[in-house]
Amino acid sequence: MNVYKAIILVGGPSRGTRFRPLSLNLNVPKPLFPVAGHPIIWHHLEALSKIKGLKEVLLIGFFEDSIFHRFIDDAAREFPKINIRYLREYQSLGTAGGLYHFRDEIQRGDPQQIFVLNADVACSFPLKEMMKFHNTHRGLCTILGTKVAREVANKYGCLVAKPESNEVLHYVEKPESFISDLISCGIYLFDCAIFNEMKKAMQNKKNQVDQDQFMDHDDQLRLEQDLLRPLAESMKLFVYVTNDFWRQIKTAGSAVPANALYLEQYLETNPERLLKKESDGPTIVGCVYKHPTAFVDPSAKIGPNVSIGPRAVIGKGVRIKDSIILDNAEIKANSCIINSIIGWDSKIGTWARVEGTSITNDQIVITQNGVKVPSITILAKEVIVRDEIIIRNCIVLPHKELKTSCHNEILM
């Protein structure tokens, strides 16, 4: 039986800026932000735990060591067959620099193949299908690809592949103009021989530095430009195209559509994880997740696409849809929450309304011509919204108390 390992590229704190204001809660780095009741990378682990022969998952990033301790302890209990560890880069080494730096550690135990997964994606993770496809070609890497709308394709790694074999002919990372609507999902399966290619890529970089007196050598290596592009040129890169769900989780607001995708997946794969309709319970519409320690008043109406975190309290007559309610938040009677994230320990008064605008593609810009772009409303940690206040399309930083209604604003 083949031995597999997996790497999850978790990045580091400085990359979390687009995830503001939720990344301002330093105890919860973006990879651990809860989506559909679990940290983002828990969904990666769950998918990886179904691969026979997968012995170890290494989280590689440049966060403080302690940040993943608790998550790893909990995950080790939940997925006892896989050894989970965090390897810390001494600085940001780029998307392949960490893989190269820790190459001995990764190759220990002699795995034949290695999965590499970006942390910031929500996906059905068709890993078994990728493995099957990988064994049908002579390449070193199978990349998961998906089709996206033409207008957004250049935000991603773009692929042009031979239709009959799916061999990648061109790989261009975030091109300036349109190249293809087939993009990289940031999920890869590599043969171990990839480490020879990384060595070559490192050597190429070094040669360039030697020839250019203005360039300094560093240990950075970019998976996309330094490795995948030459792999495509040498006909060693193949794409497995999925039609299943996939999306990036870049901004805080994009956690809301990702939450909906995972909840809808539960309906197919694990309906027991969803809140059931009961005659004496709240009205449930579509998919809803509630942590066992949360309380929802029986007169509330919840859903679709709502996750309610630990110890949250949802009062009488409350209406919530398309939202994430984080730990210990309280929503008092008759308030309404739509397209929003309600931060840890936040309190919403009675007859209040917190509402955002649903987003289809990930909006990286928050303001345009000085005006806030309509998007998911996000209340960071410990925000208080007084009774009868309306908050629409706003981003609210931690510890704010809102006594007047606000629209289209960033409230610091």
Ligand SMILES: Nc1nc2c(ncn2[C@@H]2O[C@H](COP(=O)(O)OP(=O)(O)O[C@H]3O[C@H](CO)[C@@H](O)[C@H](O)[C@@H]3O)[C@@H](O)[C@H]2O)c(=O)[nH]1
């Ligand atoms: N360990 C480590 N991880 C990193 C580093 N830099 C980024 N990452 C992690 O690597 C992943 C990719 O992050 P970005 O470098 O921000 O790239 P991107 O804009 O998300 O684009 C990538 O993903 C797209 C799919 O979501 C791809 O389409 C695109 O080609 C590219 O691979 C994320 O999970 C991020 O946390 C680093 O220095 N070290």
